[in-house]
Amino acid sequence: MDAAREEELNVGGLRLAREYYELCKPRVVMLIVFTAVVGMFLAVPGMPPLDLLIFATLGITLQSASAAAINQLVDRRIDAHMARTCGRPLVTGMLTVRQSATFTALIGIAGFAILYWLVNPLTAWLTFGGLVGYAGIYTLYLKRATSQNIVIGGAAGAIPPVLGWAAMTGEVSANALLLFLIIFVWTPPHFWALAIERCKEYEDVDIPMLPVTHGVEFTRTQVLLYTILLTIVSLLPFVVTMTGPVYGIGALILDGVFLYYAIRLKWWPKKGLAMKTFAYSIIYLAGIFTLLMVDHYLPGSSVALSA
Numbered sequence: 316m317d318a319a320r321e322e323e324l325n326v327g328g329l330r331l332a333r334e335y336y337e338l339c340k341p342r343v344v345m346l347i348v349f350t351a352v353v354g355m356f357l358a359v360p361g362m363p364p365l366d367l368l369i370f371a372t373l374g375i376t377l378q379s380a381s382a383a384a385i386n387q388l389v390d391r392r393i394d395a396h397m398a399r400t401c402g403r404p405l406v407t408g409m410l411t412v413r414q415s416a417t418f419t420a421l422i423g424i425a426g427f428a429i430l431y432w433l434v435n436p437l438t439a440w441l442t443f444g445g446l447v448g449y450a451g452i453y454t455l456y457l458k459r460a461t462s463q464n465i466v467i468g469g470a471a472g473a474i475p476p477v478l479g480w481a482a483m484t485g486e487v488s489a490n491a492l493l494l495f496l497i498i499f500v501w502t503p504p505h506f507w508a509l510a511i512e513r514c515k516e517y518e519d520v521d522i523p524m525l526p527v528t529h530g531v532e533f534t535r536t537q538v539l540l541y542t543i544l545l546t547i548v549s550l551l552p553f554v555v556t557m558t559g560p561v562y563g564i565g566a567l568i569l570d571g572v573f574l575y576y577a578i579r580l581k582w583w584p585k586k587g588l589a590m591k592t593f594a595y596s597i598i599y600l601a602g603i604f605t606l607l608m609v610d611h612y613l614p615g616s617s618v619a620l621s622a
Contacts, residue, residue, distance in 0.1 A: 330409075331409075334404040334409040334410050335404075335410070335418055337403065337404050338383075338384045338387055338403075338404050338405070338410060338415055338418065338419075339380035339381075339383050339384055339422075340380075340383035340384075340386070340387070341380075343383060344376065344379045344380050344383055346597065346600065346601065347375075347379045347472070347475045348372060348375060348376050348379060348475070349601065349604060350475045350476045350479075350494070350498065350600070350604050351371075351372070351375045351475035351476060351478050351479040351482075352368075352372055352479060353476060353479065353494075353604040353605075353607055353608050354475065354476030354477065354478065354479025354480045354491060354494055355368055355371060355372075355479035355480070355482055355483050356479075356608055356611060356612075357476075357479075357480070357490070357494070357607060357608070357611050358479065358480040358482075358483035358484050358488075358491070359483050359484075363483050364483075367434060367482065367483065370429055370430075370433040370434050371430065371434045371438065371478075371479065371482035371483070373426075373429055374426045374427070374429035374430035374433070374434060374438070374439070374442065375426070375430070375438075375442055375475065375478055375479070375482075376426070377422045377423065377425050377426025377429065378422075378423060378426035378427060378430070378442045378443065378445070378446050379426075379442075379445075379446075379475070380422055380426075381419050381420075381422045381423030381426060381446060381450075382423075382445070382446040382449045382450040382471075384415060384418065384419040384422075385419055385446075385450035385451075385454065386449065386450055386454045387403055387404075387405055387415070388405065388412065388415055388416060388419065389450070389454045389455060390454065390458075391403070391405040391406060391412075393520045393522065394406050396516070396519060396520050397513065397516045397517075397520065398513075398516065399513060399516075423446065426442070427439055427442070427443055430442055430482075434482050435481070435482065435485050437481050437485055437486070437487075438478055438481045438482040441474065441477065441478055441481055441487075442474075442478050444474075445471050445474040445475070445478070446471075448468070448470060448471030448474075449468065449471035449472060452468065452471070453467075453468030453471055458522060459521075459522060459523070460523070461523065462523045462524065462525045462527070462528040462529060463525075464523070464524070465502055465503050465506045465507065465510075465524075465525075466502070466503055469498075469499050469502035469503065470499060472498065472502055473495045473496070473497075473498035473499035473502065474495060475498075476491060476494035476495060476498070476604075477491045477492065477494065477495050480494070490552075490557050493551055493552060493555070493557065494607075496548055496551070497545070497548055497549055497603065498600065500541060500544055500545045500548045501545055501596065501599070501600055503537065503538075503541045504537075504538045504539075504541040504542045504545065504573075504577065504592075504596060505593065505596035505597070505600070506593075507524075507525055507526070507534050507537060507538050507541075508538055508580070508589045508590070508592040508593040508596060509589070509590070509593040510524040510525060510526050510527075510534065511526050511531055511534055511535065511538075511580075511589040512589040512590045512593065514526040514527060514531060525537065535580050535581045535584065536581060538577050538580060538581070538592070539577040539578065539580070539581045542570075542573050542574055542576075542577040543574070543577075545570070545573070546570040546573070546574060549566045549569075549570055549603060550563065550566055550567070550570075552566075552607065553566065558606075558607060558610045558611070559610050559613060561606065561609065561610045561613060562606045562607060562609075562610035565602070565606040565610075566603060566606060569599050569602045569603060569606075572595065572599070573595065573596065573599050576588070576591065576592040576595055577592065580592050
């Protein structure tokens, strides 16, 4: 084999690997896994066992990537008509349905096996339940059935920190459910901001997102109301002494900026503001969970003292 042919094969292999990587919605999965890992650290007073941390992270990552790939398989025809998704590998033809389905099944089964035999059965089944909730109930049914699809389907996206907690402790505690609640309430203002920006595209593909069914103005009001509710919910870890003042102050700052965006979006909207609100919402969630982790390991923190 000459050098040119070998280089061509290597480039082709790297390109194919890149397409499989994109099939897994890596940016979405990274945020999901991050919140799960934070749940692992918060579940124990010290450092989690390294082997358990690695296996739990790997299993949750594979199952989450499988759910994301199933979503792309189901929505490939819709994705072809939306600017945000028209470059996905199933739309461009870089991956076939058969290739994608085989890959999706393999990583899903591998993730479940790792969690079941190397972590614990509870985490495996909870993670599988999240996969079914997102890839099945939300993608196949709710997304096309109701304008409340994001609210109801948000439970599947909110479960990662519960998975992390269960992986370390073998149980689901009230504190784990509080982390779930933060993401659950965060999901509507996060996604509805994007839906406002992409309203025409959702309308064209007949997906009943809230701004399509109830109008953009009504959706802006809902974004503001849910952001106010999120501010209250995000402070609960401090109120119940799960965290200390570092988290409380930091969360207030993050909430204040989110409210600033939501208020502007409601009463002083302008072109591009909805997308900026969407982008900040991602920073917000990452910031909240970073604060939870930092506060957890500060000397004298509430969790450290109680342990």
